[in-house]
Amino acid sequence: MYYAYAAFAALAGWDNILAVRLVALAFELGVLALVYSFGKRALSPRAGTIAVAANAYAIAFDLPPEDALALNGELILLPLVVVGAALAASAMAMNPGLTRRASMSFAAGAVLGAAACIKPTAALQPLPIFVWMAVAGLQVPTGTRSVARDACFFTIGLLAFPLTFVTIAARQGTLARMAYYCVTYNATVHLRPMGDATERYRSLGHLYDSPLFLISIALAAVVWVSIQRNRLSEARPHLRVRMGLARFGVVEYLWLQFLCAIAPAAFSPQCFFHYFLIAIPFWGLLVGWTLDRTLRHPSLSPGVALIMTVIGTVGTCCAGSLAYAREKIDGRVAHDAAVEMAAAYIARSTLPTDRIFVWGFSPWLYEYSHRRPAGRYVFSTFVTGFVPWFWSGLSRESARVAPHAMDDLIADLDTERPALVVDAGSVMISRPLRAYAPMAEWLHRNYCFDARVSAFDVYRRLAHKRAAETWSTDDSGAGPGCDPRMFPLPASTVDYFGKLLDVPTPAVVDADSSRPLSDGHYFGIQRFSDCLMR
Numbered sequence: 126m127y128y129a130y131a132a133f134a135a136l137a138g139w140d141n142i143l144a145v146r147l148v149a150l151a152f153e154l155g156v157l158a159l160v161y162s163f164g165k166r167a168l169s170p171r172a173g174t175i176a177v178a179a180n181a182y183a184i185a186f187d188l189p190p191e192d193a194l195a196l197n198g199e200l201i202l203l204p205l206v207v208v209g210a211a212l213a214a215s216a217m218a219m220n221p222g223l224t225r226r227a228s229m230s231f232a233a234g235a236v237l238g239a240a241a242c243i244k245p246t247a248a249l250q251p252l253p254i255f256v257w258m259a260v261a262g263l264q265v266p267t268g269t270r271s272v273a274r275d276a277c278f279f280t281i282g283l284l285a286f287p288l289t290f291v292t293i294a295a296r297q298g299t300l301a302r303m304a305y306y307c308v309t310y311n312a313t314v315h316l317r318p319m320g321d322a323t324e325r326y327r328s329l330g331h332l333y334d335s336p337l338f339l340i341s342i343a344l345a346a347v348v349w350v351s352i353q354r355n356r357l358s359e360a361r362p363h364l365r366v367r368m369g370l371a372r373f374g375v376v377e378y379l380w381l382q383f384l385c386a387i388a389p390a391a392f393s394p395q396c397f398f399h400y401f402l403i404a405i406p407f408w409g410l411l412v413g414w415t416l417d418r419t420l421r422h423p424s425l426s427p428g429v430a431l432i433m434t435v436i437g438t439v440g441t442c443c444a445g446s447l448a449y450a451r452e453k454i455d456g457r458v459a460h461d462a463a464v465e466m467a468a469a470y471i472a473r474s475t476l477p478t479d480r481i482f483v484w485g486f487s488p489w490l491y492e493y494s495h496r497r498p499a500g501r502y503v504f505s506t507f508v509t510g511f512v513p514w515f516w517s518g519l520s521r522e523s524a525r526v527a528p529h530a531m532d533d534l535i536a537d538l539d540t541e542r543p544a545l546v547v548d549a550g551s552v553m554i555s556r557p558l559r560a561y562a563p564m565a566e567w568l569h570r571n572y573c574f575d576a577r578v579s580a581f582d583v584y585r586r587l588a589h590k591r592a593a594e595t596w597s598t599d600d601s602g603a604g605p606g607c608d609p610r611m612f613p614l615p616a617s618t619v620d621y622f623g624k625l626l627d628v629p630t631p632a633v634v635d636a637d638s639s640r641p642l643s644d645g646h647y648f649g650i651q652r653f654s655d656c657l658m659r
Contacts (some may be wrong), residue, residue: 126198126243133196137169140492149196153184156203160406163211167218167375174405174412179341179440180439183405186445187338191459192399199236202243207406209237213254213279214375217261221271228274234282242286245311246389246403251283253381260373277344305528310507314525318394318512342408345415349376352418376414385408396514460489460621462648463579467547468493470578470650474585475544482538484558485549487581489532499543500534507565508534509556516555518626531563538567546572548582550615553626557615559639560631571637573609577642577651579623580616611653614641623647 137144157177164173184193214232219226233254238248255276264273294300353372386407390400420430464487471481471494480499483490488503502508510525512518528535550557559565572584587609615633618626633639642651 126201129201129243130196139497140495142492145196145492146194149194149200150620151439152196152204153195156406157181159204159207159211159234160409163207163214163406164410164413165210167211167214167379169409169417171420172410172413172417174413176409178437179409179412180405182441182596183338186441188398188401188405189458192397195399197364197399198244198283199246200398202247203402203406204242205240205321206247206386206403209233209240210250210254210407212236213257214276214378217254217257218375221261225315226271227278231278231282234279238283238286241283245307249389250382250383250403251279254279255380256381257373259377266371266613268290299641303365303366306507310527314510314512316394318515318518320476322618335434335604336461341412341415349420376411379407379414383411394515395512417627420535427474443454461623463552463581463623464489464621465493466648467578467581467583470576470583471496471547474575474583479544480541481545481547483547483549484564485552485556487547487549487552488546490547490581496545499541500537502530502534504549505554505556509554509561511554511556512642513554517629519629531561535563535567542586544586545575546584547589548584548587548615549580551580551582552620553618553620555618555626555628555630557630557633559612559615559633559635560635563645569609569612574612574653577613577616579621579649582613582616612639613653614639616642 133144133148137148157394161173161177164176168176195200210233212229214533216226216229216233219229222234225354234251237247237251237254249408258272259277262269278534291300292305294303322422377426383404386404390404393400435467468490470491475494475496477495479496481496482492482499483503484505485504486504488498491498491500491503505525508530512525546558548558550560568584572586575585612635614636615630618628618630620626629649638640640653643655
């Protein structure tokens, strides 16, 4: 994933937001083309067309736009997953023993291995291929050796990219850290935010936000079960298992791919809708197969066509109206105007070559302000032990901090000396920077409070001199309203749209020496000097 981001940055610039949006859109359009190609070859042209329509609907309307059209890890790995699944299906359609079948199996494994390196979300997708290969070996006993060879080639390809990165990390001396962040953290923190199973099925409920998704899957399951029942009804009981294996093909393969894709998203305690992206192509292909199969039945074709038209029209109109209403609010999707206002303030207060450090869960301030980040963490989750969005786990967070994370971060900041520090801990994450003693001590030693922009507290480096005409500095390096002796109490916790959140918030360690800022307008700038003037 980081290699992909580096490539985008080299081509268009790291802070080109328009380019990020266009690249994300290009990925989605590319996935639609791959889904059509897969459906056309493995099922039928009509099934491929319906699959594309279903995918386009889900991306445009069914998923929140900040998840469906954002350049996240799931979107980057999605083309690889579709290509890997399609290559494997093409390989299994060839006659056993062909050299091309083995080479295509290797290619499928390599592509899926690369996808798993981007995010563990794709780690289950090779499982249906192994199942299909095992069934193929049982279907044709004489071809067991060739199937085993295909499985070996697939496994070698699957391990190629992960072993390459493991080798590189071992040579660089970072293997232990890579194992922690890629395996240990995911297993012990990210997937177990409460330390037990109380929140294990939290994301499962979000499937009910998409009734069309559930209805279509239920319909596909009913059609598939009906077909299987008809196939096996006349077989003798002791032959039904063997006949069921003999009937294993591309549709059963798509079902397994869909289940392996939907399970991590549905049963993850983390409620991020982009986790469901990986299941959308297989869902669309199953919908395409189901409707194509149903439309072939003369007596059912008119009714199915009518139902498709009504559901599609009503769903698209409702979703389109909702999207239009969200857009008409202020033209923003994932946040309110406070982010852009804070970014504009940062840009005015620094030079283009300055680095800044944003504490919290608002790293888009870097791109909006066009200022490069200081420190290795753009999110403060590893440093605080906070797992989004489990605010109630405050008492457990100290045990979830990544080893040496705080020391490493402070060492980075001492080396890079960011011109501004923005404490965004009161925005969504509810973990202020000065709630952590090492960070509070470092901030007091090097910075003074400058201003509060909405809920973002901005601190300016004491020794930092700016050439901006709108600023003046005295001999101590502190400008107007910037007193290193006075730090504010944190702002009230708000979400990305400025709505107050009633969630647990740790107290700052310097509360006794801090003072509150007077209440001001949320979309405004507050300083201590303004309070004194009043």
